[in-house]
Amino acid sequence: MAVGEATLTVETAGPVATVVISNPARRNAMTPDMWRQLPLLLDRIEAEPAVRVLVLTGAGDTFCAGADLGDVDEMLAAGDASTAVVAEERLAAFAKPTVAAVRGACVGGGCLLAVACDLRVVADDARFGVPPARLGLVYPTPATRRLAALVGPATAKYLLFTGELIDAERAARVGLADEVVPADRLADRITDLTGSIAVRSQLSVAAAKEIVDGRADPERVAWWHGQARTSGEAREGVAAFHERRPARFAWTFPTGE
Template sequence: MADAELLVEVSAAVATVVIRNPDRRNAMTLAMWRQLPVLLDHLEAEPGVRALVLTGADGTFCAGADLSDLDELLSTGDASVAVAAEERLAAFAKPTVAAIRGACVGGGCQLAVACDLRIAADDARFGVPPARLGLVYPAPTTRRLARLVGPAAAKHLLFTSELVDVERALRIGLVDEVLPGVDLAARIDRLTATITERSQLTVAAAKEIIDGRVDDDRVAWWYGQVRASGEAREGVTAFHERRPPHFAWTPPPGR
């Protein structure tokens, strides 16, 4: 499948990763699952990247994992390359946004849920199909879905394997915003522009704390960064001077 690939573009401090597999409605192949963590490692280390957008080519987000790779995925369970890619995406140190059109099913939904925010066009459809296939959804993936939408909604998705429309996805918290497809790209641009203009210290600390990846020492480290960086001083001064703040903090090497 020579056309199955992940494409990357960086513009205005935002990296966009595009899932492309035109013959399979952007289903993720084993090679694509393996490629994603490598791309994320590179983009996370790039100081010019402040946010990441994950989307699909040609009006479809991702129709799931390529089932021709099923035997290998089944043999590895929670140690599969799909779970490894999901976990790496969830742990990405910078804000991540899923821009969703069309089908967002199975492995596609898995990747969208691993993002920080999900913005959907009004034609988006969501589904978690393992009960239709006789599979056990990976434990980390199941827990992440339940944390996002709640136990009852997660059970409904998993027990029925039904596709849900974007209105229901919004009600249960599976997506954060819904808008007409023609407006999706502009909304993603505005959202990521806002995020990248904010204090990256605040954004990075908030992401770690909300995701439960900090202990007391790490929280103390973040407060130390506030004191040392001058971010708060700049923010308050800019507020009083009625001008946009000029935040300059960047993550220390090897943090």
Template structure:
């Protein structure tokens, strides 16, 4: 099997699968480059309401293909950072479904997702100290925001791996599932996400990402006022029925950019 990012869309959810089983799903340069434009396409697809990132088989990802890493700071971060930022700025809910090893660049991608569900036995590691790589400031800050400075320092300074239960305690993962229970729980939870207001979700993702420009706050106020989402949500609650939320993102020229990172041909996605 050639290394690739396989993806499909079904029932409102896009699933992106990291495939390189010969190297424990390590990400090749082509796979890193393919992720930003793939995410851009999925963000623009009205059929996509949520995204799940996972790995082929029993491993999420062992990180970057070490043989492809450059020896300078610029070279070592040039591939992973655009992919990480594209995932972090994806405008719809994202969830990493983790089995087995989730290391290095793989953990970097998982941390860029909104949520992380893991199967018992999963192992997590942030490993630049093993290679003498300076972890990017944005990646470091994202990790600190997720697990706090103490655990971030433990992971970054030692490069040691932690298990799923410790990852759960420290906030690196949100749920730990027994063997065989991950896929069912992910499917169940994505159905929950799809039943909620896309307007609320999109605004929440932007607000939690950092300081909000007053113009952007006004934009979201207008969207909330014009969409009728609040009226529908309250009416559904009063009438004891499921809400029928209908908000969809405006045309691309009228909204915040969907993803960060360069647009390059997705030569390894299919």
């Protein structure tokens, strides 16, 4: 990667894949090309059986300062069909657990990428903001509703109406952050958390994600229960509990799931 290049990179360590947002000249703002690239990367990572957890983070000491605003007329014309919306929706629908590791600015499109993840572990120097009212923009419907579902209508309105930044402590109080850690401990905490998730039954984790997110209809729920009956995951988990040993879970998504 050339110095100063705006790009997304993927780093894989065992069962954990990390997507790194890098645009040093613009505090890791997402360019149109980066928005278009993200769903393709997610498709590739999701299809890799060895990957059990996805981490999204920013290069250096900034998560993402938002979207590179570029052509305003093009943005206005796209509305809810923008490449940013497509990317955020793909991230929200990712079949495996996703964790945002946040340092520094997490603003605008960056904040909504973090909201599209399942969990957000943030450094104590993190700052969050959603600035459409500063720019005269109408935020996309899916992202706005996802934000409101996470933090509640009143806090979502506060963020959207004022465009003000909130610190990590307040983000944790309103549910925007799941954990706050010292900045120099963020990488270690992400390693510990993703390692814990990766050794759990991926059947249990994937089913829980779909059900919590409201994406599992009765037929799909019945499919998950069928997987639990036939996969051997529960028998292995119970045996490991009684034998006081780590469970050796082996379930992965069937091809095409």
